[in-house]
Amino acid sequence: MIIGTAGHIDHGKTALIGALTGVDTDRLKEEKARGISIDLGFAYLPSEAGILGFIDVPGHERFIHTMLAGASGIDFALLVVAADDGVMLQTREHLAILDLLGVSRGLVALTKADLADDARRAAVSVEIAEVLKGTALDGAPVLAVSAQTGEGIAELRAALVAAAASFSAERQHADFGARFRLSVDRSFALSGAGTVVTGTVVSGVVAVGDRVTVSPTGLPARVRSIHAQNRPAARGVTGDRCALNLAGDSITAQAIARGDVVLDPSLLSPTDRMDASLRVLGSEPKPLGTWFPARLHHGAVEVGARVVPLETEALAPGSYGLVQLVLERPIAAAVRDRFVLRDTSAQRTIGGGRFIDLRAPARKRRTPERLALLAAGGVADPATALARLVELPPYYLDLDAFARDRALAADAPAALAAELKLATLAVGGTTLALSAARWTALGEEIGTALAAYHAANPDLAGIGVEKLRMELGVRLPKPAFLVALARLAAEGMLAVEGGWARLAGHEVRLTRGDELLWEAIAPMLAGPERFRPPRVRDIAGRLGEPEADIRRLFKLLSRLGKVDEVAHDHFFLRPVVSVMVGHARTLASDGEFSAAAFRDRIEHGEHAVGRKVAIQILEFFDRHGVTLRRGDLRRINRHRLDLFGAVDEPPAALLAVQGGGGADVSASAREANGEESYLR
Template identity: 85%
Template sequence: MIIGTAGHIDHGKTALVGALTGVDTDRLKEEKARGISIDLGFAYLPTENGILGFIDVPGHERLVHTMLAGAGGIDFALLVIAADDGVMPQTREHLAILDLLGVSRGLVALTKADLVDAPRRAAVSSEIAAALEGTALAGAPILPVSARTGEGLAELRDALVAAAATVAGRNEGRFRLSVDRSFALAGAGTVVTGTVVSGAVAVGDRVVVSPSGLAARVRSIHAQNRPAERGIAGDRCALNLAGEGVTAPAISRGDVVLDPSLHAPTDRIDARLRVLASEPKPLGTWFPARLHHGAVEIGARVVPLSAEAMAPGDEGLVQLVLERPIAAAVRDRFVLRDTSARRTIGGGRFLDLRAPARKRRTPERLAVIEAAAEADPAVALAGLLELPPYHLDLDAFARDRALATDAPAALAAGLGLVTLAAGGVTLALSASRWAGLRAGIAEALAAYHAANPDLAGMGVEKLRLEQAIRLPRPAFLLALARLAEAGMLAVEGAWVRLAGHEVRLTPRDEVLWEAVEPMLAGPERFRPPRVRDIAGRLDEPEAEIRRLFKLLSRLGKVDEVAHDHFFLRPVVSVMVGHAKALAADGEFGAAAFRDRIEGGAGAGEHAVGRKVAIQILEFFDRHGVTLRRGDLRRINRHRLDLFGVADAPPAAGDDAAKASALSP
């Protein structure tokens, strides 16, 4: 159990911790000279219920920011109040901070009890009980103690040991440690200390220091001041880190050492804020403050969302715009202090780490924030999926809440979600929204077929943009692949059609196509005859051949590369593949492309020629497959699937493989 001291300066916090543990937590020369705590101090007490870790914090008003750096990871508050002074200004501020941080377990040590008589003890105890009213520590036990005479120390120790037996486990998410010290140790290297906020870490694990993104490896661990192979949530840990660029100055108080999958810093956060009643004025838009989260302190601007301003004592939604990114998680606690570091303004919880800069007060946006505020991830996820855009990145949802690695799959199974893993994102929809998407696609295709019975189908992008649930393109392609597997529809080239819809050539057109198709294949495939040449060979009117090709183009069988110059669709795919191969070595010119396809066509009378090669490349330019700069071109990999060419071979069984195979 991690115990944090709190209280006014010179009320005996350090002396009390020393009397309990035998450790003087004032380690700095200046602390010993002045007789006050300036930085965080740490001590440990082995007991029958495990090791009790103490974080001794400064009580001076100018060092409240240091107190906050130690208070973020505590399980139990030891509020220290001197019997001769009673409740003092920093007592009240520390108590308010503990309340804002949600610390609900603790007790009060009435120190220097040997200096006062029984009536004074009773009077101060009544004063303390009144100060605790209305806070999370209301009704906490008050134990008179004296570090000088030893009075009450045994009872205090017993109370702390009993509390340790009932300490609740922290969440079982991915590993996060909030750094409060970073230093170099002779013979070891860089060491960071802090409290493990969630998850676990083991010797040899790869970690990232966030927000800087510095990669490191854990060489050794001390947990609760003892060598260990693992550190778990709730432990005070010292991690010996190694890696390129890993030095003590490169890691600062306020950084977070975490599982690499959690590294996603943010500088704009939607949150719920409670303003203390002691605040002198309302908080308006762009109110300046200092934000304390974990051990980090950073400048922030407060933008009220629930109202134009937040009055003292109000609670509501705000957006916090930070001066630089920090590492955080949804539901983390924070505290706001004024820019002069004289008073605590309020505090609350983070609700959404990816807050928008615009349209942040719309009813739709406020509904999203309220849904995200649910403590239970499953309840929050279910609520978010019922709000526009009716889908979300499941992996990012779990990452921002620091949930366990297997949480996305467990949430999807528990809620019966439909997931679409494409484009490096796992998109989730509720079963009812998936059914609605299916119905919307079917209705759009049926209406299109009714209005255009002679067309092969509807364009993929047009179909996507007509849906009420508008998925990103990679996910939409995968959705079409799923529906094609189920037999509902078919994807042919750039067109989508219902499974029962088919455009047929007339018997006359079938006969004509049987005569034309061989002319576009074989040795002439990279330089097929034009409409007039085909018409001459077959003794048919040019208009008739042109009409046939226009129909075949809509069916996805041919592409008009240049005016009246049609290529078979499979041949176009092959030519895109040649361009992609050339681009592997960088940009390429028309001559290199001509030589490449001439090699595929074979030398001689069917040579492609520069003019036709340029026409083909200009066709690719128009469709965005190639990007031209002067006389050179490069491949646009985002458009390779337009003619059925994959950017890279997909892994067998991968969902993305299905989308690629059916992509237009």
């Protein structure tokens, strides 16, 4: 159990720890010379309830920031009040800090009891009881002690041992499965060992040989050795006072500062903007308005901050509320961690609270939707918080980030998803979670949207994936949405083709008008002109139809796989494209071929293809990877030969169509070209 002192300067905190442990925690020359504590001091007391660790904090008002660095890691408060002085200014401020940090175990040592008679002791005890009212230490016992005479020391030691035994029993049931964090309060170089950092293990377990990271700097390190509760150990666990001997390329005593956090590498995600709950002390003279300046203390770190109330324009003294904290620099933190705010002149404590969201938005931070998320996210139990969050807009949550920001165990995302029966979408190292009901509703909404689109656009193959995503009530990020569509496709509900989505049973059918128009156009793309069909404008001129209508129909036929746009507004029948691929493969049987050779292969008679069209066709093949160009020559990519249909056998029953600008090709000519005629 870690015991922390608290109290006014010169009330005998250091002397009391010396009487209990035999250790003088004032280790600095200046401390010895001035007779006051300036930095944190540490001492240990072996007992039948385990090793009791003591953190001695300064009592002077100038060193409250140091007191906060020590108080953030304690399990039990030893509030010290001198019998001759009674309750003083720093007694009250230290007590307020303990209350803000949630320290609920403790007792009061009435020190210098040898300087007070029974009446004075009784009066100060009444004063102490009055000060404790309404705090986490309300009703704590008061024991009169004297470091000079030894009065009450044995009784105090017995009370601390009893408290440690009770604490140890509770700790056996604690969950050490959270990921490791240690708040650094000292960093120094030790001869023969290297860099050593000390602090309290905030969560999880660390073992010799573990890989860790220093946050927020991101320096990687390895744990060479551990001292836990002042003894060599193979590991340190939650609540232990530990010294870690760290090794790494950039690890030095100067590279790690008080306030840094040594943690599991997966937790590295420092933040400089978070939403939190805040309690303002009643002693604060004025309300806290927007952009109120303060000093934030969290663990052993101290950093400048601005406070933005979220529910009102200002937080009045003695009130609670939600705030956004904008920091001068990033820090390592976790959801539900406690913090304390002090004024910028370091003269008073303003208030304190807990972090709720470490990824707070800079805009729209006061909307009802945002406040609802904070109300859900502030719940202590992770499963309850998660269950509430996925029922609020945007109706999904990054499960891995949720577990990381709460420092939960590595297997927590999978365990929470199983416990709550969540639907998960894994993409790019991120796992998004939705409630089972929301996932079912999303599938139904997608099905309804596709059915409505097909009814309104029967001539289209499907709706654009991005357009579909933007129309839904649950707007998943695009990568996750693609994963969702793939899952629904695997279930047989829909099909995704390129950037289009459709219901599994949907088939595009041309309108009667488009069918009639296609019947007039198809002969123009067949027969003798098949390797050089007329362009959109030529077809429109021949039929007397608007050019836009012809182009629209070709685009639709292209999506249906009936034609291919080889060049702008130049469409070829798909079976013809397949035949041309076959010609290219034949030419490439001996290696590479030229554009001229390809032109000569496909043109015949009076219907010359021409070099320009031949090159356009080959560039179309290049774009699709059917041919691979090297200078003026090309070779075939055999892995893409079937892109436009099988080429091992020419398309069956190709029928040359009379009219439209040329006579039928004789069977002998077709045989010579290795082709057959084709259907429209």
